[in-house]
Amino acid sequence: MTFSExxxxxxxxxxxxxxxxxxxxxITLLVIVVSWICGLLxxxxxxxxxxxxxxAAAFYIWFVRGTPALIQIFIVYFGLPQLGLxxxxxxxxVLALGVNGxxxxxxxxxxxxxxxxxxxxxxxxxxxxxxxxxxxxxxLPQVVRIILPAITNEAISTLKNxxxxxxxxxxxxxxxxxxxxxxxxxxxxxxxxxxVIYLVMTTMLSQVAAMLERHNARYV
Amino acid sequence: MAPVxxxxxxxxxxxxxxxxxxxxxxxxGISLDVHAGEVVSIIGASGSGKSTxxxxxxxMEMPEAGFxxxxxxxxxxxxxxxxxxxxxxxRAMRARIGMVFQSYNLWPHMTVxxxxxxxxxxxxxxxxxxxxRTAEALLDRIGLKDKRGAYPSRLSGxxxxxxxxxxxxxxxxxxxxxxxVTSALDPELVGEVLALMAALALEGMTMLVVTHxxxxxxxxxxxxxxxxxxxITEDGPPxxxxxxxxxERLQQFLxxxxxxxxxxxxxxxxxx
Numbered sequence: 001m002t003f004s005e006x007x008x009x010x011x012x013x014x015x016x017x018x019x020x021x022x023x024x025x026x027i028t029l030l031v032i033v034v035s036w037i038c039g040l041l042x043x044x045x046x047x048x049x050x051x052x053x054x055x056a057a058a059f060y061i062w063f064v065r066g067t068p069a070l071i072q073i074f075i076v077y078f079g080l081p082q083l084g085l086x087x088x089x090x091x092x093x094v095l096a097l098g099v100n101g102x103x104x105x106x107x108x109x110x111x112x113x114x115x116x117x118x119x120x121x122x123x124x125x126x127x128x129x130x131x132x133x134x135x136x137x138x139x140l141p142q143v144v145r146i147i148l149p150a151i152t153n154e155a156i157s158t159l160k161n162x163x164x165x166x167x168x169x170x171x172x173x174x175x176x177x178x179x180x181x182x183x184x185x186x187x188x189x190x191x192x193x194x195x196v197i198y199l200v201m202t203t204m205l206s207q208v209a210a211m212l213e214r215h216n217a218r219y220v
Numbered sequence: 221m222a223p224v225x226x227x228x229x230x231x232x233x234x235x236x237x238x239x240x241x242x243x244x245x246x247x248x249g250i251s252l253d254v255h256a257g258e259v260v261s262i263i264g265a266s267g268s269g270k271s272t273x274x275x276x277x278x279x280m281e282m283p284e285a286g287f288x289x290x291x292x293x294x295x296x297x298x299x300x301x302x303x304x305x306x307x308x309x310x311r312a313m314r315a316r317i318g319m320v321f322q323s324y325n326l327w328p329h330m331t332v333x334x335x336x337x338x339x340x341x342x343x344x345x346x347x348x349x350x351x352x353r354t355a356e357a358l359l360d361r362i363g364l365k366d367k368r369g370a371y372p373s374r375l376s377g378x379x380x381x382x383x384x385x386x387x388x389x390x391x392x393x394x395x396x397x398x399x400x401v402t403s404a405l406d407p408e409l410v411g412e413v414l415a416l417m418a419a420l421a422l423e424g425m426t427m428l429v430v431t432h433x434x435x436x437x438x439x440x441x442x443x444x445x446x447x448x449x450x451x452i453t454e455d456g457p458p459x460x461x462x463x464x465x466x467x468e469r470l471q472q473f474l475x476x477x478x479x480x481x482x483x484x485x486x487x488x489x490x491x492x
Contacts, residue, residue, distance in 0.1 A: 123325035123384075126278055127339035127391060128315030130307075137338065141329045219329050219371035 010189070013180055020176035021197050027094060027172060028159045034098025035158065039105025046110060057106070064103035070164050072096050077168040093165040097158065104154050112147035113139070145216040152209035156202045163198075173197060230289075231256045231426055232277065232395060237286030237297070239272055246272045247283070248450035254395075254428065259421045261437035261458065262430045264447030265473055270430045273447065274397050277428070278317045279310050291316065291394060315343050318388030318396040322403050324380040326372040326387070332359065333368035336387045344391065351390070358386045362416060378409030382416055389420075396420065398429040414440075434477055438462050446470050 045057030077092040116139055124134040166175035177194040181187045230253035239247040246269045262270045275281045283297040293313045296303040326335050336355035340346040359365045362382045372380050402410045418440045437444050437458050444461040446454040448469050454461050465471045
């Protein structure tokens, strides 16, 4: 096959790939939102004064980090309908990956908070600032800087994990590639193209993070 | 130095203050009156309770028992007492008591100027332009006005500590607490911080200074108290307390501290 023949063969699939990539992007964004909500709740839960809430948060982290994401996706998509909660593949996928990411985000937030020296809080309280002002003005801006690299890694894992949703019929990038390969019998080209698209997206993510990190590094 | 008028009621009155950490009782019933304009040096071995005492005054540590009167605040720290401090009262009182720490504790994500104007704006509700004007005047005074846009990490330890003092002064406190503020500094940077504190003392600022700098205690403070094992065992004019210590414990303590200084730097007595 000459290059132009190859191009002619490949071109019709480009819009489909772009559309699937766009879907990956959307799913990643939604999963990040869900995982941040879960992560914040669980991080707060771990510092709760109620033992029951602390234990629930610890159990969540233990369960999510100790089981494969794929099994968690299957439990939500195939398992929950048995309990009367049927979800569309898209919703089930976002929910499962979001709950999964939440455990990691919770740990990242916790480590960021514990990295702030006690004196930072004390000097703020000693000036008469409230606990809320201290958290918002003094603690959180420093936490964000500390956890940015870990949060970037987490976003990149999330993006790659969206490929797991191919197993529950979400036509994202991976499943789209599989359906084309099923009719063209050209796994090498199409999986390679798929990999390149993932690579472009994850590289863009790390570029954005590197930019933010440089901006935040101005006071180090 | 402003003369101390002992006929006026004290600015700070503390009675029978007690504080424990677990089973270990750190403060065993401390009483102390501080009048406006007094500069009280608090000396004592580490673990004698002097830092904890300072931190109880602005209630960074909550005492288990005792009474505290400061301006219009009057607290009874006993469990169940009706006049235990509320969070709002604590914030209002802390806004009038400046505290400077051993480790400076400037906020690294804010510039020098932002560090100084933050609390006046948030706590006292000062307009930004006014807060900036006050902050720049204070920074100018310590010779760091040109550093107002710099982040703390670009400053030397002595500069950071002086900015921390200015940050507290920007709140226009009635009382300043200094908790071993030169202990973390390189020896050659100690002098500039002590000089600023001496200048404040001369202006009549009421100060409680936990310190190992015996030279500062002798030359600058109007009064020296010695903490030993959770009690104040000596209290008086620095020349008397330091020259003619009554207890053997203080004699030993002074011998040890002065020896360390002479051996370490050979400049004791020249400060500030």
